[in-house]
Amino acid sequence: MRHNNAGSGSTWSTSSFGDSADTSPGELKAMGEHLGLCRANSGGIFRLRCAAETLHGFVAPRFVTSLVLALLLLVLGSALLG
Secondary structure (H helix, E strand, O other): OEEEOOOOOOEEEOOOOOOOOOOOHHHHHHHHHHHHHHHHOOOHHHHHHHHHHHHHHHHHHHHHHHHHHHHHHHHHHHHHHO
C-alpha cells in the first residue's frame, strides 16, 4: 500500500485496482469454511499431532544423541529390574 501526500488531498493506491476494497460474499464464505476447519482440527488429535511434530523437531537434529540416551535408559532400566 502506498500513501501519496501530494497537494491538499490524500490518495491511496491499493491492490484493489480501483475497485471496492470490501470483502466479497465468496471470500467471506471461504474464510468461514476455513475457520470452521481450523476449529474442527483443534481437538485432542490435533494437539497430539502438534506435540509429535514438536518432539520430532527436537529429536531429528539430535538423532544420534537421542539414540544413545534411549539405549542408556534401556540399559539402566534393565539393570534396575534385573
